[in-house]
Amino acid sequence: MTKLGIMTDENTTTQRTQPTEAATEAAIDTGAQQRDQGAQAAAESAAPVDFExxxxxxxxxxxxxxxxxxxxxxxxxxxxxxxxxxxxxxxxxxxxxxxxxxxxxxxxxxxxxxxxxxxxxxxxxxxxxxxxxxxxxxxxxxxxxxxxxxTKDPVPAVRDTALKNKRTSWKMRLEGAQDPTADAETLDFLGVLGTESEEGAPAVLSSMVRRAVALNPNTSEAMLAKLANDPSAEVRHAVESRR
Structure with missing residues (x-):
């Protein structure tokens, strides 16, 4: 009887303990879940609501x-x-x-x-x-x-500005120097390429541009006088052909 009573007490104790442990685990799981949900809500609230x-x-x-x-x-x-x-x-x-x-x-x-x-x-x-x-x-x-x-823009000021840009190719500069509508200021800029400006420019290409300037009817007398002493014989001859 004594042993049976002891066993009964142990069973009762075990039965009482099991629900308590289960409740504790459930409480822990619930707390963790609530923390995760709280973190997710915080992240969502931190995201920009006006993102487009x-x-x-x-x-x-x-x-x-x-x-x-x-x-x-x-x-x-x-x-x-x-x-x-x-x-x-x-x-x-x-x-x-x-x-x-x-x-x-x-x-x-x-x-x-x-x-x-x-x-x-x-x-x-x-x-x-x-x-x-x-x-x-x-x-x-x-x-x-x-x-x-x-450089082909219909507005002269745009064309002239483009011709003065160092990114402009020599082909475009040559065509600009040959343009009968080019103004004297732009021709003054093109007429010293390879001599007074951009001294490291390719000699042949820059002299071709200066020669075209020498032949352009809009080139100023001051620029023609300068080109008459150009280091390139072809440029000097172009000036002489206009005399």
Missing amino acids: PLTATYERLRHSTDPAELSEFARRPLPDRADQAAFSRATALLEAVAGNPHTPVADRVFLADTMPFPNVLVKLSEDPEPSVRQAVAANGDDKNWLVGRL
């Missing part, structure tokens, strides 16, 4: 009629290049701003002056406002094919 996909933002800016919004975006400092995703996003969106005619002209000129990104400069090179295209023509980060295209 790139394509949606691009289209919104491309069709925006709000000059203030477009101006703010045009002047906004670019993200650090180390943040490649943010930097790429910003430069892509600048293309939309650059191509929007509602972006103020001053801001489009600012972008044309300061941006080194081909996608933005190409967009601005087609701008209907000549001052914007002229700013692109002067940009030292132009690709040579882009600035070469601007």
